[in-house]
Amino acid sequence: MSQFNYLNEINSLATMDGPITRGPLQRWAKKGCNENINPSLSNSFKNHSNINISSCNQSLQKLSISANQSCNNSALSNNKTPTRNENKKGKKTPSKTKSPGHSTTPTPNKASKTPNKADRFIPSRSNSNYDLCHYMLSRDDDKSEETPQTAAGEAIGRALNDTEPGRLLQYTCKAPAAPEGYQNRLRVVYSQTKVPSSVKCNTRYIPQAPDRILDAPEILDDYYLNLVDWSASNILAVALGNSVYLWNAGTGQIEQLLTLEGAETVCSVGWVQGGGSHLAVGTSMATVELWDCEKIKRLRVMDGHSGRVGSLAWNMYIVSSGARDGHIVHHDVRQRDHAVANIHGHTQEICGLKWSPDGRYLASGGNDNLLNIWPIAQGQHYSQPQHILSFNQHLAAVKGLAWCPWSAGILASGGGTADRTIRLWNISTGSNLNTVDTKSQVCSIVWSTHYKELISGHGYAHNQLIIWKYPTMSRVAELSGHMARVLHLALSPDGTTVLSAGADETLRLWKCFMLDPSKKKEPTDAKAAKSLLNLNSLIR
Template identity: 90%
Template sequence: MAQFNYLNEINSLATMDGPITRGPLQRWAKKSNSENINPLSTSFKNHSNINLSSCNQSMQKLSISANQSCNNSVISTNKTPTRNDNKKGKKTPSKNKSPGRSTTPTPNKASKTPNKADRFIPSRSNSNYDLCHYMMSRDDDKNEESVPQSAAAEAIGRALSDTEPGRLLQYTCKAPAAPEGYQNRLRVVYSQAKVPSSVKNTTRYIPQAPDRILDAPDILDDYYLNLVDWSASNILAVALGNSVYLWNAGTGQIEQLCTLEGSETVCSVQWVQGGGSHLAVGTSAATVELWDCEKIKRLRVMDGHTGRVGSLAWNMYIVSSGARDGNIVHHDVRQRDHAVATIHAHTQEICGLKWSPDGKCLASGGNDNLLNIWPIAQGQHYSQTQYLYSFNQHLAAVKGLAWCPWSAGILASGGGTADRTIRIWNIKTGANINTVDTKSQVCSIVWSTHYKELISGHGYANNQLVIWKYPVMSRVAELNGHMARVLHLALSPDGTTVLSAGADETLRLWKCFMLDPSKKKEPTDSKAAKSLLNMNSLIR
């Protein structure tokens, strides 16, 4: 019998069909243990408010059940497997596959271990276990310690606590009203309101090329002079060197008015108001000459300055002159003693001089960078020596001056190369309404009589004309063509054409303010024109 026992032991050792009884557990056994124990044990790691005693009891029960399942599925090491055991239906891993690489075998039917395919494994990335556990386990007691939450959970909790029970959305007070004058720029995206008829046709055709080009040889390239003026009777006066020429814009006829003697030059020209035929001429000899252009005759010579007269301005029968000596002299052309008043207005040369349309204010600009406003009350003498305002915001000589013809008390001024700005003033309040940097020297400014626009002539460095929209001062158009700085501007009597005189010795006519024929209005005579009907009989 001993020999049979020996053979049985050899056979049991050499048998390869039985399960492995020594060494670590097989992979499928480890998985069955981890599936029964690990998920529940890890779910309680992050919660401090769980009763530890209940956890220990549940863990003990799980360990007992896990041991029973392992005992049913794994054969004890102290028993030798036999062929009869294999015949009963127990399956063991294959010989040619190692336990580490083998796929999960089918568990024994007797053990009734659940299969992996029968379990539901939730997606943990799509679940917030912290928030779910907090919502399920929180108590209404406010003194209870709060469970750590994520930022999203805290936001949801605040939103739920702020609203009434059973409500997820709650309307609060209305949004604050917009400040006065605020306009939403995005309104055009969703607004379907009808556009007013006055706003529909805001664009018009502005020719980019001049309608006509005239030669102006020997025109002086001097920023401080005023050598061009267009009369109400459609006659253009141009000073070229020491001569003055008249060009009839209606017929195209050119006529020479006068020529100064010796080395004298013409420094300024200015037509009388109301369409008269009288022209004031300022000279380098510090005199002001009065000419009758119909008779081509000089009526008188008026003195009172010690320097060249570079600017002139008419107010009814008074012609005011500004000179290099910084003085303004008011000349009454009706009287033999013409010098009514002399005002020491600036410390340097006066290069800009303009009367307001109502004749109550005189604006003077000088090379001392000052803009002064001189009031003349109705019925008073012109000997007022105290200015109303003195503006020093410009950083260069103030030559470009223009009063708005359709808005009382509005004045536009332009500075030289070091300033390059156009400023809009309200003389009634003394306020600077708007300021725009033109990037170029401002030589002259003219207001349009048909549109709420003004046009400026520029020198260094762009040499162009720019049309500005009032009061926002946005660029409407830029007119290029001059090869040198645009020194002077003049507006035609009908208000449709602007003449520009440049240092390139050319005169260019731009039809930039043309009106729609259906919108043209009949011209009306102003009070100033009516009062000048008999002016020819008053001038001596």
């Protein structure tokens, strides 16, 4: 019998369209039903103490079905099941489990005193109009049927000059201009941090191709020689084999200065400072010749070396020469006895020699991987150097030497194939400021007079020119075009053009230091105009 009761109970629970027979009554029905409860039914229910749980569930189901017809029977469905009791505080506690011989007595209903916590609200589905909801969701927007919210949004949009109804804010193409003389006091607070110089937009255009290409036949492919120099008078001197040629960069005129006899070759050339017409020429016969280029005349021949003279440097009326014998000789061109000093600081050939712009230091680099600095104090004789600074950080011959024209005491040096580095030195403190690996043989270095940059010429393995930013030594540009290593570099008097001489027997002119149009300034007096012709001019 119990199995049929169970099936009937399942069927009643699964019925969806019938009346709700289980669960508590609504609040409005609960109050009236509790007052008119039939005491005879409750007393008879209490007397049946031996009723089992299944029969109790069946009777409760029947009483709940008749609850819609009689409030007396519906009150019985509000009673709690006999398996749970309620303590004085209103908390539910499980009933104690008893033996099969004992019976369970139901707890009298307390709904009239305290509300039932299990009561819940079930909305009536008959009140929902699905046709109306479907119409409201699927209908198109009609301007004739406007809600108050839509009308308010359009009014605000018209007040803000909005183009679309209902939109409160809209991006415009450009903000209105501030009134004349307006100053934003919050500009300092909300201004951006300063952008690094490496990220700033560079308006200067650096051509990747040379401006002009000149032929240089029979130029010697020798790393230790210095065969090109550009004077302050805009005259370029180039040594080709045993001859020296002069090229006027302004007019394009070419003139042959000299030709050595026999098997002699020209190993170095150097213009006098200050825009003069005198040119020093070092030969393979260990001599230094002094020529007047205006008169095309040799003035004198100066000796003092036992090997070829591969490097020359001028300091006013003193011309210093470095040779394969490792000696440096200072020649005073004003005196009959020209050799005023003979310095021994290298054990192998000297391939780099440069005087500082202020004439206080002489830098020499040799094939013995040494970089030596020779200080000369004011009023001191050249034969008595105060002390010598020697640096041995390079791992190959040091040929590329260049003094910074706008920062005193800063020197750049470059090493050969086994070293491939460019090092920046502070001669005042003797410290190495920066070192960069160029991945190529460093043949020559030149500083820019307009920008805080320097350019280097390289040999194996890339045969290119690289522009570096000072002092970070980050690459600004790479200039390629030579088919062989770039042996020599020279800077034009105006500081805008760099000439490179390669072992491919070509001379290439690169306009890599042209003035930025946004930063270009015209000289305001004669002194500033004169400084443009000076290699020691400051950065603008």
